[in-house]
Amino acid sequence: MNGSEPISIHPESGNMKDQDAIKLFIGQIPRNLEEKDLKPLFEQFGKIHELTVLKDRYTGMHKGCAFLTYCARESAIKAQNALHEQKTLPGMTRPIQVKPADSESRGDRKLFVGMLNKQQTEEDVYRLFEPYGVIEECTVLRGPDGNSKGCAFVKFSTHTEAQSAISALHGSQTMPGASSSLVVKFADTDKERTIRRMQQMVGQFGIFNPAIALPFSTYSSYAHAQQAAIMAASHGGYLTPSVAFPATQIHQMGALNINSLPPTPMTPVSGLSSPPANITTSAVPSIVTPIVNGFTGIPHQPNGHPAVETVYTNGLPPYSTQSPTAADTLQQAFTGVQQYTAIYPATTLTPIGQTLPQPPQVIQQQQQREGEGPEGCNLFIYHLPQEFGDNELMQMFLPFGTVISSKVFMDRATNQSKCFGFVSFDNPASAQAAIQAMNGFQIGMKRLKVQLKRPKDASRPY
DNA sequence: TATGATT
Numbered sequence: 001m002n003g004s005e006p007i008s009i010h011p012e013s014g015n016m017k018d019q020d021a022i023k024l025f026i027g028q029i030p031r032n033l034e035e036k037d038l039k040p041l042f043e044q045f046g047k048i049h050e051l052t053v054l055k056d057r058y059t060g061m062h063k064g065c066a067f068l069t070y071c072a073r074e075s076a077i078k079a080q081n082a083l084h085e086q087k088t089l090p091g092m093t094r095p096i097q098v099k100p101a102d103s104e105s106r107g108d109r110k111l112f113v114g115m116l117n118k119q120q121t122e123e124d125v126y127r128l129f130e131p132y133g134v135i136e137e138c139t140v141l142r143g144p145d146g147n148s149k150g151c152a153f154v155k156f157s158t159h160t161e162a163q164s165a166i167s168a169l170h171g172s173q174t175m176p177g178a179s180s181s182l183v184v185k186f187a188d189t190d191k192e193r194t195i196r197r198m199q200q201m202v203g204q205f206g207i208f209n210p211a212i213a214l215p216f217s218t219y220s221s222y223a224h225a226q227q228a229a230i231m232a233a234s235h236g237g238y239l240t241p242s243v244a245f246p247a248t249q250i251h252q253m254g255a256l257n258i259n260s261l262p263p264t265p266m267t268p269v270s271g272l273s274s275p276p277a278n279i280t281t282s283a284v285p286s287i288v289t290p291i292v293n294g295f296t297g298i299p300h301q302p303n304g305h306p307a308v309e310t311v312y313t314n315g316l317p318p319y320s321t322q323s324p325t326a327a328d329t330l331q332q333a334f335t336g337v338q339q340y341t342a343i344y345p346a347t348t349l350t351p352i353g354q355t356l357p358q359p360p361q362v363i364q365q366q367q368q369r370e371g372e373g374p375e376g377c378n379l380f381i382y383h384l385p386q387e388f389g390d391n392e393l394m395q396m397f398l399p400f401g402t403v404i405s406s407k408v409f410m411d412r413a414t415n416q417s418k419c420f421g422f423v424s425f426d427n428p429a430s431a432q433a434a435i436q437a438m439n440g441f442q443i444g445m446k447r448l449k450v451q452l453k454r455p456k457d458a459s460r461p462y
Numbered sequence: 463t464a465t466g467a468t469t
Contacts, residue, residue, distance in 0.1 A: 378466085382463090449464090
């Protein structure tokens with residue numbers, strides 16, 4: 001089995017595959033079977049374009065699996081139906097696996113296209129992308145009035161095709177009337193990504209006064225808070241305060257049924273969030289993905305997976321269709337801080353050019369500094385932005401419940417923030433929710449550390 | 463830079 005194994009990767013020469021051919025992953029193959037041994041088994045379903053046994057990159061060892069591409073798409077389907085989990089090869093304990101390779105079945109075949117000309121139709125977009133593969137779906141995003149939003153979704157039959165379209169088209173040209181060059185990127189269909197976005201938005205909007213930010217901020221914040229609260233509750237008391245960074249959170253949040261969120265926000269806290277005036281409450285879906293810096297959510301699709309919907313304000317256009325690529329986490333978060341600080345006069349950062357829907361009306365938050373909450377209700381927050389004061393800190397945590405106090409520690413000599421502080425809620429569930437959502441949250445170059453305040457008495461390691 | 467700054 002070891003020793004010499006001349007592996008032929010090109011079984012037959014001159015055989016073309018369908019453009020929509022499916023690459024199959026074959027698993028549970030005995031390690032003594034090479035391409036030539038496997039060929040007869042698979043050939044019965046059609047002409048093989050390529051069959052490759054996977055070898056360890058370094059040791060060259062047979063990995064017990066292979067990739068198989070038939071010339072015809074149909075052959076792959078037949079083979080999968082006939083073989084997948086249907087028989088067990090000699091020496092194996094589990095049945096053979098025959099299924100589309102990960103590279104084929106990835107959700108990553110759907111592209112988001114931005115910076116289109118608003119006059120461009122589905123057909124125009126189709127023509128543009130056609131050269132790069134088989135297009136299964138092509139949708140121009142439109143507002144309620146039917147006008148294009150200047151962006152589209154294009155779904156290819158494979159990840160590879162989609163990737164080649166990105167390579168060829170992203171930034172390749174600027175459509176007449178568009179403010180920057182064409183954007184072609186993988187669409188954010190992935191649930192985890194969506195959740196991560198939501199997590200980001202809590203920070204983005206949570207640090208704004210929700211009443212003066214986008215109307216949806218209240219919703220997303222509350223939805224998120226509820227989500228986190230539900231989580232906290234369902235985990236009982238055993239939530240580890242040391243959940244480190246987003247990966248953990250995303251994982252945990254991904255387990256939630258985000259569609260079960262009630263559309264109605266929680267009781268408004270501290271009189272801050274008057275109900276959003278220009279939102280159609282009756283039409284709000286369970287999850288709302290606001291448009292942020294040109295981010296688009298997933299549009300409603302007739303027969304797709306409308307787990308997430310994009311909803312725009314009544315008549316209010318979204319934030320325009322700026323380049324979604326500009327919206328990487330870091331920059332978004334930092335922009336959020338800048339926008340925030342621009343709103344509040346007490347801060348020193350230069351306002352940035354981003355226009356807000358309304359001139360900010362600063363609502364003075366009555367601030368309760370007295371009285372920490374009971375045990376389990378008090379958070380220690382570290383890595384705060386330098387410019388955050390008590391109020392900003394409170395704003396950031398309001399979405400998770402009633403904040404009974406917030407305090408940023410200041411250096412007495414310089415009157416500068418020491419970048420840490422405390423927030424107290426009136427109940428432990430809110431505190432847990434806040435930890436879950438905000439610990440590890442990236443702002444600027446730093447990530448917030450949010451954990452329960454150490455009890456005064458004995459701060460033992462255990 | 464690290465846990466509510468006068469017990």
